[in-house]
Amino acid sequence: MNKASKRSLRELVRLLPNSTYIFVVLFIAFVVFIPNFGSATNISSLIGQAAILMILSSAMSVAIITGGIDLSVGGIVSLVGVVMAQLVGHGMNDVMSILLGLAFGCLFGLVNGIVVVKLKVAPFIATFGMQGVAYGLANTLSDSRALYMPDEGVPVIKALQTNLLEWMFPSGNILTISVQVLITIVSLTLLILFFKKTVFGTYIYALGGNREAAKLSNIRTDKWNIMVYVITGLLASVAALLMLLRINSAQPTSGDGLEFQAVVAAVLGGNYLAGGKGSIPGAILGALVVYTVRNGLSLAGVNANMIMVVLGIVLVLGMVMNEVAVRGLSFGDRRKK
Amino acid sequence: MMRDNGRIYDFSTFFILIAIIIAFSIFGNSFLKAGNISNIINQASFLAIIGVAQLVVILTGGINLSIGSIMALSTVLCGPMMLRESTVPVIVPIILTLVFGSLVGLLNGFMVTKLNIPAFLATFATMYVARGAAWLYIGQGVYYGIKESIRFWATGVLFEVGGFRVTMPMVVVTIFLLIMWFVISKTNLGRRLYFTGSNTTAAEFSGVPTKRIVVIAHVLSGLISGIAGIMYVARINAADANLGTQYHFDAISVALIGGAVMSGGVGSIWGVAGGALIIAVIQSGMNNMQIPSEVQKAFLGVVIIFAVFFNNWFQEKKMKVGDTQPVKTKSEAKA
Amino acid sequence: MFKKITAIAVGLTMGAMALVGCSNVDTATTTAAATDAGASGETASAQASTGEKYDIAFIVKSMQSAFFINMTDAAEKCGQDYADKINVEIMAPQTPFNIEEQIQLVEQCITNQVDAIVIAPCDSEGIVPAIEKANDAGIVVVTANTKSNGGDITAYVGVENYDVGYSLATALFDKLGGEGNVILIEGKAGNSTSEERAEGFKAAMENYPGITLLSSQPADWDRASAMTVMENCLQTYDDIDGVLTLTKDMGLGAIEAIKAAGREDEIVSMTFDVDDDVIAALEAGDLYASGNQNEQSQAYIAIMTAVFALDGYEVDDEQILPISVVTLEDFQ
The missing domain is CATH 3.40.50.2300 (Response regulator)
Incomplete structure (x- = not known):
């Protein structure tokens, strides 16, 4: 291998999010060892399963890059789902219900942003509190009951639940791309484009890296910081829509615990909780890692409790691997005495 | 400086507590009955323990999401020995539970310091591993029917004064809080916990073995989770792998309302005690007013935000008056 | 290069972890492959x-x-x-x-x-x-x-979950002689099993005008939550005659709260499902009755x-x- 190509290879490796390694290694191991894991049918369902977490973890990574965090995303998933279902239940047109639901999520995010920026409450605490508010509202609005989609009068919701494309392989395996997956891909692409092609991305990193410097260079830090929480609110609402489509109903508890999983997926994807570093594609891969482990082990018939144990261990090993990939084996050297 | 902050936070926590109590006694009729107050303090005792388990880690700038899982795992492992029909002396399962709790805490500390994994992810992983292990160990059902000598610590009533029942948990937790207050406020270890959390680099330069302190904080947190585990098991009369699935939430709420700051270095034992009381008062007061439990969680969320906002505001005000030093409030830095 | 190699090494460990998981399966599940000793080299489970x-x-x-x-x-x-x-x-x-x-x-x-x-x-x-x-x-x-x-x-x-709620409620109300204040502790909020049983309970109430439902709260099918809910109810209401919990875990939690308050003599407790713990509670007189769905x-x-x-x-x-x-x- 000549020098130039070696360098460009190194460059490429550097550009990849850390979680790429874990994902690739796990994926290959599972394809080899677990029957049916690599089948088209399973890959289709794996992507469908991971979709919600992919959206939430990329939303989380936007907040994390600014040095913040949004623990209310799980609550927003429950709340916005309930709002959409209630609007449909009261006879509103389904497109309007979805749009209003998304708007409501943005509004909730705006409140998060205002509490963080204007009231100067630390993001962890502000969004932790707002999580409770979202949970309470979701339960109150639904009377703590599951809300079901009517069978008729919701053509768009029915359409969103269908498959866009089905490809039957000679083996009997079916590769399906559902509308839900399409929504996921479109949302994530838009987010990444918004991040890369507008000033937003640059400002976000500036906010997380050195806020004072950002302020001095005339970035309206407050405005952009609030914007971050509006965006996480919007993305969480998209996740709420996906959840609604997937479980064909809205449940006031459907988002419970998703906020922690989203943080874990984002961190696994190389986002630093201290802010300033990290990437959205990394967070997406982080979410895929979590679901690859779950899906693979479950497919192999591992006991649900054993999966919990293994998933925990894989998370730790994944983080170790991130460290190794970035810094080499230097745990000892960095210890100061 | 640090010590002063601690006092301000304590003060505002109790201010909020009093405000809430006044509000509930106006709206709820039987709220200030002695029996009810006794019930509230009794429930708050349990919350205070898990709040302290969270606090010791938060002080160093970390977080522990595995508290509930540690409680379940450490008690389930010792479950058979705690049953009525067991002939093992009571002290054995108690000591073993604490040892198991500390060991899981040590594992957390190891992952955070040696493997450089953020506490959020490391303890999340432990939350899964410990919960899964508890279920794999117990296999089926629960260990039901705990020895009376253990149950006494969580359910015993010492005496009753005018309807106010002085219960064992109140006594146990008061002693526990006093010990923890001494450890955190009066010992070298306590000072180092604060120092590590408020400024790791500075602490390292002044010779504090910060990594070791972080490990100790996690071990301590595991140990206290073990204590909490025993208390809860004694209370519900069963060792159950489902114990405390939501307690990481409760623990964080208690610590935050009690004035702890996620980035470390701020918080106090009495703040946590106040936080636990506030939550117990809200639960009881809103039950009294027939408000459903889901709304209580929303109200609690608002209280958390308000408590922190109030703390910040109070601190800024104080700094304008006295302190000329431009100290950035911790909470502003980021969680 | 060394970094990459170590990264791969860690990766392999993870692969091995996955295998540990898999091999664990084969003993855990009841595949007949275990009895079928002759199946040499055949990958178990799914195939x-x-x-x-x-x-x-x-x-x-x-x-x-x-x-x-x-x-x-x-x-x-x-x-x-x-x-x-x-x-x-x-x-x-x-x-x-x-x-x-x-x-x-x-x-x-x-x-x-x-x-x-x-x-x-x-x-x-x-x-x-x-x-x-x-x-x-x-x-x-x-x-x-x-x-x-x-x-x-x-x-x-x-079973019909509606009937579960209906028949348990009827048994409880009969025991109370058709008069009294009762508490219902439900399962998880929004869960259909819990909702159907609660509906059955409320339907049975219509036949007993003397019965008042003081409070109906979810406790997430969880023992400790049920205990807290019950403690709060005991504190709020001085006159409780009966309690129905929709599963036994919650039932046993509620009993602990009642016993701690020393009010086990005035309150009739009922729950649903039967196991050794429930039988023990029946024998101790803490529980009046339970429903069995086998x-x-x-x-x-x-x-x-x-x-x-x-x-x-x-x-x-x-x-x-x-x-x-x-x-x-x-x-x-």
């Missing part, structure tokens, strides 16, 4: 669909609940009893009662091309899209314990129903098992 044996997936709501573990035990036993004919694989969502994760499990069954799915849905409505997918893949679906509100269900085996039979019969359907026999599409209200006398 076993060769030959005459039916692959049956048995999906419950949680592996973290004694009730559902009773069901999986019965399913496992059924698998062993008919080891030459069926291959039972047991699954449950990691997060207890999580419908979304249960849908994932159904999808995985479709991937594994099982012959039949026997499932206790976490939510009757939420499971419908997943069951429709399984129908499309030609898989026989039998529901046990909890119904599905849609899809092509070959059979339902279990979850083991539900699991066993549901699996056998799936087998009959696969064999081409006609099966009854609603197999409602009776619920019996049991008191201490039934165990003496």
Whole structure:
């Protein structure tokens, strides 16, 4: 291998999010060892399963890059789902219900942003509190009951639940791309484009890296910081829509615990909780890692409790691997005495 | 400086507590009955323990999401020995539970310091591993029917004064809080916990073995989770792998309302005690007013935000008056 | 380069972890492959669909609940009893009662091309899209314990949750002589099983105008939560005559609260489901009665129903098992 190509290879490796390694290694191991894991049918369902977490973890990574965090995303998933279902239940047109639901999520995010920026409450605490508010509202609005989609009068919701494309392989395996997956891909692409092609991305990193410097260079830090929480609110609402489509109903508890999983997926994807570093594609891969482990082990018939144990261990090993990939084996050297 | 902050936070926590109590006694009729107050303090005792388990880690700038899982795992492992029909002396399962709790805490500390994994992810992983292990160990059902000598610590009533029942948990937790207050406020270890959390680099330069302190904080947190585990098991009369699935939430709420700051270095034992009381008062007061439990969680969320906002505001005000030093409030830095 | 090598080394360890997981499976599940010692070199579990044996997936709501573990035990036993004919694989969502994760499990069954799915849905409505997918893949679906509100269900085996609430409430109100203040402790908010039982309870109340429902609160099917809910109720209401909890875990938690308050003599407690702990509580007089739905039979019969359907026999599409209200006398 000549020098130039070696360098460009190194460059490429550097550009990849850390979680790429874990994902690739796990994926290959599972394809080899677990029957049916690599089948088209399973890959289709794996992507469908991971979709919600992919959206939430990329939303989380936007907040994390600014040095913040949004623990209310799980609550927003429950709340916005309930709002959409209630609007449909009261006879509103389904497109309007979805749009209003998304708007409501943005509004909730705006409140998060205002509490963080204007009231100067630390993001962890502000969004932790707002999580409770979202949970309470979701339960109150639904009377703590599951809300079901009517069978008729919701053509768009029915359409969103269908498959866009089905490809039957000679083996009997079916590769399906559902509308839900399409929504996921479109949302994530838009987010990444918004991040890369507008000033937003640059400002976000500036906010997380050195806020004072950002302020001095005339970035309206407050405005952009609030914007971050509006965006996480919007993305969480998209996740709420996906959840609604997937479980064909809205449940006031459907988002419970998703906020922690989203943080874990984002961190696994190389986002630093201290802010300033990290990437959205990394967070997406982080979410895929979590679901690859779950899906693979479950497919192999591992006991649900054993999966919990293994998933925990894989998370730790994944983080170790991130460290190794970035810094080499230097745990000892960095210890100061 | 640090010590002063601690006092301000304590003060505002109790201010909020009093405000809430006044509000509930106006709206709820039987709220200030002695029996009810006794019930509230009794429930708050349990919350205070898990709040302290969270606090010791938060002080160093970390977080522990595995508290509930540690409680379940450490008690389930010792479950058979705690049953009525067991002939093992009571002290054995108690000591073993604490040892198991500390060991899981040590594992957390190891992952955070040696493997450089953020506490959020490391303890999340432990939350899964410990919960899964508890279920794999117990296999089926629960260990039901705990020895009376253990149950006494969580359910015993010492005496009753005018309807106010002085219960064992109140006594146990008061002693526990006093010990923890001494450890955190009066010992070298306590000072180092604060120092590590408020400024790791500075602490390292002044010779504090910060990594070791972080490990100790996690071990301590595991140990206290073990204590909490025993208390809860004694209370519900069963060792159950489902114990405390939501307690990481409760623990964080208690610590935050009690004035702890996620980035470390701020918080106090009495703040946590106040936080636990506030939550117990809200639960009881809103039950009294027939408000459903889901709304209580929303109200609690608002209280958390308000408590922190109030703390910040109070601190800024104080700094304008006295302190000329431009100290950035911790909470502003980021969680 | 060294970094990359170490990264790969760590990766391999992770691969090995996955294998540890897999090898654990083979001992854990009741694949007949274990008895079939001659099957040398054949990868176990999923591939076993060769030959005459039916692959049956048995999906419950949680592996973290004694009730559902009773069901999986019965399913496992059924698998062993008919080891030459069926291959039972047991699954449950990691997060207890999580419908979304249960849908994932159904999808995985479709991937594994099982012959039949026997499932206790976490939510009757939420499971419908997943069951429709399984129908499309030609898989026989039998529901046990909890119904599905849609899809092509070959059979339902279990009780009517509405009747559970109705008959327990009736027994409680009769015991109280048709007069008194009662408390209902429900399961998880929004869960259809809990809702149907609560509806049955409220329907029974209409027959007893002397009964007042003081409070009806969810306690997440959890012992400690039920204890807290009950403590608060005891504090709020000075006059409570009866308590019904919708499952035994919550029932035992509520009893602890009542005993701690020293009011066990004035309050009649009832719950649902029976196991050793419940019998002990009945014997101690802490509990007046409980309902029995025989979850083991539900699991066993549901699996056998799936087998009959696969064999081409006609099966009854609603197999409602009776619920019996049991008191201490039934165990003496």
